Amino acid sequence: MNIDLSGKTALVTGSTRGIGHAIATGLARAGAAVIITGRRQEDVDQAITRLRAAVPGAQARGFAADLGTxxxxxALKAAEPTVDILVNNLGIFNxxxxEKIDDEEWERFFQINVMSGVRASRxxxxxxxxxxxxxxxxxxSESALNIPADMIHYGFTKTGNLAVSRGLAKSLxxxxxxxxxxxxGPTLSEGVHQMVAPGVDADAARRLADAFVKTHRSSSILQRVATPEEVANMVVYVCSPQASATTGAALRVDGGVVDTIA
Incomplete structure (x- = not known):
């Protein structure tokens, strides 16, 4: 399959690292002009440099702002008023x-994980x-379906993403x-690396992350963490002309963690 996104402009929120950066890189590799966003200009500039090194000749530009507000x-919509592809990737977890999650933290998660995508889509x-x-x-996230007991606020917001996505698809x-x-599902992004294996190298982090999956996500069929690129591959396909009949869907790249045949 030859995915060609030449002539399309794609905005990927929260794309200076991790899954977001892998998505931006994949879209650029398919020919899209990519807009990278992050809170700090230094992070945005470094991400653009990495993307251009990975995809020579890529059209990439960036914008620094806190899109959770x-x-x-x-500020972003004034600088980038139109796009063809919008990937609402910005999100946090903790x-x-x-009983320790106060009102302020609930609101912070809602604004960043849900309202950032609502505002951008609107x-x-x-x-x-x-x-x-x-x-x-x-x-x-698979946490939208398997609400994690230790991140209920995160699971709540990810379920919210599903509701907004499905409703918007129907409205269109x-x-x-x-x-x-x-x-x-469990993906070895920089954030997960720091959560499960702080201070160790990439190979050791992968081994520890794989062990985490086997112990704490035992329903996983894959029995390992995914890479950000494996998630990005699905996103690039969904953004392609070839995916024109796929809409209103919740597409799992969870390694089979969610134990369902649907």
């Missing part, structure tokens, strides 16, 4: 006992409607715009 998104969809073509992808029935959610 309305003010940050207002294991925490339920802004960019009208232009997609005018062109009758667009791709919107929400990066949810009969158009050339698709809206889907992608649900990664």
């Amino acid at each position: 309305a003010a940050g998104f207002d 294991p925490q006992p339920f 802004h960019y969809l009208p232009d997609m409607r005018r062109k009758n073509w667009g791709r919107v992808v929400f990066i949810s 029935a009969g158009t050339g715009i698709t809206v889907n959610a992608v649900l990664p």
Whole structure:
């Protein structure tokens, strides 16, 4: 399959590292002009440098803002008013006992994990409607279905991603715009590396992360962590012209962690 996104502009929120950066790199490799976002200009600049090294000749630019706030998104939409592909990847996670999660933390997770995607979709969809073509992808998680006892606030927001994604897809029935959610399972991003194996090298981190999956996600069929690139491959496909009949879907890249045949 030859995925060609030449002439398309893709915005990937939270794309200076991890799954977001792998998605931005995959989209650039398919020919899209990519907009990388992060909170710090230094991180954005470094991410663009890495992407261009990985994809020579890539069209990439960046924008630094806190997209977990309305003010940050207002700045972004002024700088980048239209896109063809929107990947709502921005998100945070943090294991925490339920009784220790205060109102402020619940609100922080909701604003970053849910409202960032709501604001972006609300802004960019009208232009997609005018062109009758667009791709919107929400990066949810298998935790949307298997709510983790130690990250209930995170699971809640990821379930919210599924609700928004499905509802938006239905609202765009009969158009050339698709809206889907992608649900990664345990993935060895930088954030997961620091959570399960802080201070160790990549090979050791993978071994420890694989052991974590076998112990704490024992329903995994894959029996190992995924790579950010494996998740990105699904996202690039969903953004492609070839995926025109896939919409309103919750597409799992979870290694079979969710124990269901549906």
